[in-house]
Amino acid sequence: MALPRQLRKRKITLAIILTIFVTFFFYLLKSLPEEKTPVSRHTKLSKETVADLLSIIILDFEDFDNALEKTTDNLQDVLGPVPIFIISDHVPYPPVRLEAKGSARILTLENELTRNYSAGCTARLFNTEFVLILPDASSLEGFHQIKSFISFLKFKRDTKAIAIPQINELVYCADFHVDLTRWTIAFEKDYLKKAVFCPLVKGSHGLLMRTQTLISLPTPFMRPFPFTFYVQAKVKSWKIRIMNSGRIGLLSKLYTDPHSKWKRKQREADSLKAFYKSVGLKQEILPSGISNFYGCEKHTPRCFGTVVKDMPEFLYRGRWTPPCCLRALRETAAHVFSVLEKCNVRYWLEGGTLLGAARLGDIIPWDYDVDIGIYKEDIAKCQPLLHASEDSEPFIDEKEFVWEKASEGDFLRIQYSETNHLHVDIYPFYQKDGIMTKNTWFLTHRQDVEFPETYLKPFTKINFTGIMVSAPNNVRKFLEFKFGEGVIENPRYPNLQKPLNR
Ligand SMILES: *[C@@H]1O[C@H](CO)[C@@H](O)[C@H](O)[C@H]1NC(C)=O
Ligand SMILES: *[C@@H]1O[C@H](CO)[C@@H](O)[C@H](O)[C@H]1NC(C)=O
Numbered sequence: 375m376a377l378p379r380q381l382r383k384r385k386i387t388l389a390i391i392l393t394i395f396v397t398f399f400f401y402l403l404k405s406l407p408e409e410k411t412p413v414s415r416h417t418k419l420s421k422e423t424v425a426d427l428l429s430i431i432i433l434d435f436e437d438f439d440n441a442l443e444k445t446t447d448n449l450q451d452v453l454g455p456v457p458i459f460i461i462s463d464h465v466p467y468p469p470v471r472l473e474a475k476g477s478a479r480i481l482t483l484e485n486e487l488t489r490n491y492s493a494g495c496t497a498r499l500f501n502t503e504f505v506l507i508l509p510d511a512s513s514l515e516g517f518h519q520i521k522s523f524i525s526f527l528k529f530k531r532d533t534k535a536i537a538i539p540q541i542n543e544l545v546y547c548a549d550f551h552v553d554l555t556r557w558t559i560a561f562e563k564d565y566l567k568k569a570v571f572c573p574l575v576k577g578s579h580g581l582l583m584r585t586q587t588l589i590s591l592p593t594p595f596m597r598p599f600p601f602t603f604y605v606q607a608k609v610k611s612w613k614i615r616i617m618n619s620g621r622i623g624l625l626s627k628l629y630t631d632p633h634s635k636w637k638r639k640q641r642e643a644d645s646l647k648a649f650y651k652s653v654g655l656k657q658e659i660l661p662s663g664i665s666n667f668y669g670c671e672k673h674t675p676r677c678f679g680t681v682v683k684d685m686p687e688f689l690y691r692g693r694w695t696p697p698c699c700l701r702a703l704r705e706t707a708a709h710v711f712s713v714l715e716k717c718n719v720r721y722w723l724e725g726g727t728l729l730g731a732a733r734l735g736d737i738i739p740w741d742y743d744v745d746i747g748i749y750k751e752d753i754a755k756c757q758p759l760l761h762a763s764e765d766s767e768p769f770i771d772e773k774e775f776v777w778e779k780a781s782e783g784d785f786l787r788i789q790y791s792e793t794n795h796l797h798v799d800i801y802p803f804y805q806k807d808g809i810m811t812k813n814t815w816f817l818t819h820r821q822d823v824e825f826p827e828t829y830l831k832p833f834t835k836i837n838f839t840g841i842m843v844s845a846p847n848n849v850r851k852f853l854e855f856k857f858g859e860g861v862i863e864n865p866r867y868p869n870l871q872k873p874l875n876r
Contacts, residue, residue: 435510513623535583545577670698717756750802783814
């Protein structure tokens with residue numbers, strides 16, 4: 375089919391214009407000055423430019439078994455005078471002797487009374503755009519090994535760091551979650567196979583990133599490294615990529631004899647504890663579902679201070695009751711229930727505790743004590759209660775719980791231990807004209823009011839922390855009578871007007 379003449383003519387003109395444009399752009403591109411970035415343009419990088427571009431950090435090493443001297447020598451041999459920083463939380467002992475002429479130095483993070491503050495600021499020493507953090511005894515073949523990774527970081531801005539496994543190392547990837555409100559870190563069961571981005575790389579590896587990335591972390595140099603890095607990266611939702619080519623070499627195997635192995639493990643456990651403490655993680659849920667708790671033990675003080683105006687310190691800081699405290703409260707409550715049941719004391723869950731039981735079968739996640747009501751006349755039936763209400767001295771039972779009269783009014787308090795003052799409060803009520811009343815009232819607590827005895831005739835059972843305990847009948851009506859309508863469905867923080875959006 376022949377095209378109309380006019381159209382054919384236009385096509386030819388268009389082709390000519392296009393050719394001119396293409397030729398013009400080709401020459402324009404060629405005449406542009408070469409980009410100055412050494413990495414993308416030059417295959418052979420002079421040793422001076424490596425030192426301008428990259429610093430090496432060694433954080434993960436042990437005093438008692440290390441290859442720091444060999445490692446720094448080797449890195450300087452292949453990379454030239456690249457800055458190498460060995461960062462330690464204390465002065466390494468036995469001494470590490472680095473080559474005097476070399477560019478490696480040891481930085482200690484310890485507070486020294488003789489040092490000024492600005493000199494102690496480690497990050498100010500990193501003058502290169504990139505840092506490579508290597509485990510002790512790592513080796514490189516040359517800069518070419520790192521070069522493509524640096525280009526990658528320059529090109530892929532959303533990749534915050536690159537994990538480069540050590541040769542022959544079985545490296546795998548795991549996922550985990552950090553819940554700061556609940557002070558918890560939870561590790562996933564399944565390892566991610568063939569993951570490109572990895573939340574937690576396990577197995578020995580180096581980490582390459584921009585210096586800016588590293589120093590934007592709240593605490594970049596804490597051990598156990600690189601675990602602490604991954605936790606902080608997770609909170610920032612950073613993407614970390616595993617590379618499986620160009621693996622890092624290994625100069626020698628460390629921690630091979632049983633004693634070194636044991637010491638290494640011990641050090642890691644200690645530093646893990648210190649890290650969790652410093653960032654406020656108190657429960658570690660392992661892939662098996664088993665939890666490790668950090669802080670708030672039977673023989674340590676309660677991990678939050680005196681509660682002022684119903685607003686505990688942790689809530690003020692935007693966090694809920696530390697999980698170790700909740701656990702200790704549950705344990706104390708379970709002990710108290712068992713004693714009350716053994717004595718046949720008529721008891722029931724009170725106030726916020728009953729509310730928690732009705733709402734979720736547990737202590738409300740930001741509550742800090744457990745409240746129980748009893749018939750005052752039943753105190754005489756139960757030795758620990760009798761002790762507590764009559765003696766001026768607290769009564770310590772065989773499981774080290776402390777039973778005592780509360781100093782704030784006419785009620786009893788059972789503390790987790792003499793040191794740890796997490797507690798259960800027991801309020802003695804008595805019946806008067808069909809109404810349950812008591813002698814001490816907290817005027818600021820709306821729920822602290824008299825109520826008809828019919829709620830206790832009969833009692834019901836309610837599931838609280840996995841055990842069935844005694845409660846008023848018609849729990850919903852009882853709670854709404856005390857707190858107001860809709861209280862089960864509408865959680866509120868104490869002493870905050872704003873309802874909770876959860
Ligand atoms: C702090 O120490 C550094 C390094 O020792 C020194 O260069 C600097 O002048 C000192 N600064 C002050 C304010 O003393
Ligand atoms: C209480 O509730 C928990 C959680 O829903 C459940 O696992 C447990 O079996 C219950 N306990 C009893 C005694 O019903």
